[in-house]
Amino acid sequence: MSGREDMRINEELLELFTFLQRLGYLEDGQDPLMPAIAKCLYASNLGPVTVWPLQCAQNEFKDIIASAAGKVWLKHPGNFAFVLPQGNQKGNKHHVVTYGTVCCKAVAEGEGPFILHDSAQLVEELLTRLGYLDSCLNPDVEEAFGLFCSKTANKRALNEFGVRLASIPTACGRHALFRGIVLS
Numbered sequence: 111m112s113g114r115e116d117m118r119i120n121e122e123l124l125e126l127f128t129f130l131q132r133l134g135y136l137e138d139g140q141d142p143l144m145p146a147i148a149k150c151l152y153a154s155n156l157g158p159v160t161v162w163p164l165q166c167a168q169n170e171f172k173d174i175i176a177s178a179a180g181k182v183w184l185k186h187p188g189n190f191a192f193v194l195p196q197g198n199q200k201g202n203k204h205h206v207v208t209y210g211t212v213c214c215k216a217v218a219e220g221e222g223p224f225i226l227h228d229s230a231q232l233v234e235e236l237l238t239r240l241g242y243l244d245s246c247l248n249p250d251v252e253e254a255f256g257l258f259c260s261k262t263a264n265k266r267a268l269n270e271f272g273v274r275l276a277s278i279p280t281a282c283g284r285h286a287l288f289r290g291i292v293l294s
Contacts, residue, residue: 126168129175134186145192147171152225153184161194162217189228191292195220195240196263228293233285236292252281255288 126143130136135146147167151157156174160166197219201212209215226235234251237243243254258264259275268275271291278284 122172123168126171126175133183134188143168144194148192148223148225149186149190150183152190153187154181156181161223162214188293191226191228191232191236192223193226193236193239193292194223199263226292228289232289232292255281255284 123143126147127136127139130143130146130150131138133150135150136143144161144164144167147159148157148161151159151171151174156178159170159174194217196216199212199216201209201215205212205215209218224239226232226239229235233255234243237251237254237258240258242248242258243251248254259268268291273287273291275284275288278287
């Protein structure tokens with residue numbers, strides 16, 4: 111690519127970031143773009159959108175914005191949790207041939223993204239949807255939450271937020287902090 115093409119891509123991304131910031135879906139350039147796109151389209155009832163790879167979401171979102179000229183876009187209500195479940199990122203040559211990369215394999219095995227509405231039961235809803243909690247074999251919320259947090263990828267993601275849930279003494283406190291992370 112020439113430097114000119116590179117600049118065009120950066121300008122397009124800047125336009126998307128500015129659009130999403132103006133509506134409150136992004137606070138700054140550090141926020142992940144995909145959840146903001148998904149929440150914006152969901153709130154404005156303009157989905158669905160491809161979420162992987164991110165470039166597809168960006169291109170589709172740009173096209174949706176262009177085709178919805180004059181549409182009144184809803185500001186971020188702050189009560190959506192975007193979840194992109196992922197499977198194991200370990201793989202072999204067969205997985206790379208099948209999926210393209212081990213990361214693509216993990217996303218494909220995650221069974222698809224979804225959005226949850228904020229509620230007092232958000233943590234329980236999330237754990238249920240991800241298969242950690244159910245009414246028969248896995249009914250203990252704290253056990254399910256502990257298992258979720260102990261998975262390597264989840265632990266790594268929580269560490270990126272600078273969160274050490276184990277250091278919070280009460281289940282209520284851990285759930286409140288986790289709920290805040292999920293909604294961010």
